[in-house]
Amino acid sequence: MTSNPRVIFAQRPAPHEAPKVGKHLIFDESRTIDLERVPLNGGYLTKTLILSPEPAMRERMRDPSIPSYTTTYTVGGPILGFGVVVVLHSEKDGFKAGDYLYGLTVWEAYTVQPYVDGRVNFKPEEWAPGTFDMDSLALQVVPNPNGLYPLSKYTSIMGTPGLTAFVGMEGIIDGKEGETLFVSSGASAVGSMVIQLGKLKGMKVIASAGSDAKVEYMRSLGADLAFNYKKDNYTQFLQEHGPINAFWDNVGGEALDAALAAITSHGRMAICGTSGTDVLPPNEHYRLKNAYLIMKKCISIRGFIVPDLIPQYMSKFFEVVPALMAQGKLQSRETEIEGIENAPQAIVDTLASGHEKAGTLVVVVAKE
């Protein structure tokens, strides 16, 4: 028998409470698995290689009675999230031993797939209209990189963050050469892709983040102007270096208000995240003063999640992005955290933007 450690979702944090290791997220080493004899029931057994903590996981921790764009986690069940796994045994057509897969998986060392533990039995009528069944983002076979690039690129450039940035830049920002784009949280997995895709369109890119190391990282990705919002005020910086034609928002609050003030007539805004307000109780949220400018400047604003834009832009993503990565025109920096025992803390750090280092956290569970 082999140890099969996992991360358990033990308790829901209160709205706007930051989840804590040992209280909401528990590392559980009690389980074992027989890798040769576990019944596959027509499925396949995977070994987890890489797990990707992402800001959207916080939304799945909320109480299911609060409407939002995604289904929730089940208390007592395992954490689910994006990862790269390798197939050990398979009884299912289309999946064979040695295949690499990327998609939603259980945060544990070994899993019989398609996973059942923690999965929501999705009945649309039990959820607010428009709620997305996150478990539908099933594992997909991805090419073996054969050493050309690390597997972690499947969780960044070629994974959900890269796809999010790509479809939003194509479908909402639609940047033109010479225009100016402002990206908040530009050192995040999504933000760092947005900076580079903006530069590839010939845009001038302004980017913000919360540490000097991240500012340096954003410059290295091509940002023309990068600033630390803890030192430079959003409004003043954009007033001095704007105007902007488009805004990619991962933060909300003050960044959005400053962008409303700095954007030109008929500007476009892609609203991809609200990390600035998610961690605060509603009465401490920054309250927007510039919303009246939406009309005065004929601004278009669109909140979105990836599935909204997948039908139009998914095939273009696979056509364009791997080639750009191969040519070195799209880069990403991952900070590797060794061991699944550190996954709970990696989630907490990602949600709190607590780490000041540049580069997205990824958890390396096994080296194959």
Added chain:
Amino acid sequence: MTSNPRVIFAQRPAPHEAPKVGKHLIFDESRTIDLERVPLNGGYLTKTLILSPEPAMRERMRDPSIPSYTTTYTVGGPILGFGVVVVLHSEKDGFKAGDYLYGLTVWEAYTVQPYVDGRVNFKPEEWAPGTFDMDSLALQVVPNPNGLYPLSKYTSIMGTPGLTAFVGMEGIIDGKEGETLFVSSGASAVGSMVIQLGKLKGMKVIASAGSDAKVEYMRSLGADLAFNYKKDNYTQFLQEHGPINAFWDNVGGEALDAALAAITSHGRMAICGTSGTDVLPPNEHYRLKNAYLIMKKCISIRGFIVPDLIPQYMSKFFEVVPALMAQGKLQSRETEIEGIENAPQAIVDTLASGHEKAGTLVVVVAKE
């Protein structure tokens, strides 16, 4: 010689100051005109019949150094705005005596057209990018109603308010049968059209306004639920009677915040006016607390002015709207103010929503 009274823009109100009669807007009776001998210089002489005070006129009173969607008025020049005029003499092809015209004109009794007084010599490079040259909305010949409908319909259903509502409903709201639409300021010229166009699409319509007479008027136009926001709180009313799928905003501030809370996933918002904040200094603006829901609910928000959507929907407007009016399926109520001497007060009342009566104010300058 015939008296040619006019309304003069004497002074710019401070930002967010309500304009006042006698200070910012002055009625001037000092001028005369020789209706038979005035030189036409290849143009044509018009007699003003109806003038339409509209909320957007406030934006033209601002200091031109403040960027916005429209060019400004010239201090000391006449007020310009939408009106219906009739041609008395013409030297210009396409315009003959007896023709009725609708469009932008000088707020005076008689005008040699195309007007020069008060017109901005528009050089795009002197204005913020995207500023619209309002004077380009030149007078157009409209059919003689021959008694079938009053001329004032050219300033309401068949004029800019009707066109605004029509193109925004087609291009942004795109309502489906069974959906719920919320309209703020639903008794305004634009709002009253939105209610009716929503009902024609099979939508359930919720509408708000600031007096009981207006609530009654909105119900008479077909609104399923109408409320007086001075008695019923926006948030509570929508919480009780929502959710909504779409929002048409003429007001901003609290109405917009309540709509963000009440709208469903992937809801659409057309932002057409900000009458709730225009009259207040920025430090008294209502500050939005629900902006973070733009992302959580994947909401699309679009601020717009009519010229943005004219290319796609103008011809459909002329195809559809006059016929709907003739069939009695689109109605409007105008409150007629007699005499151009009352035009300054009519502008002030329209901007302040000071009149509690249902129906849009129109100034009847002459009965032909």
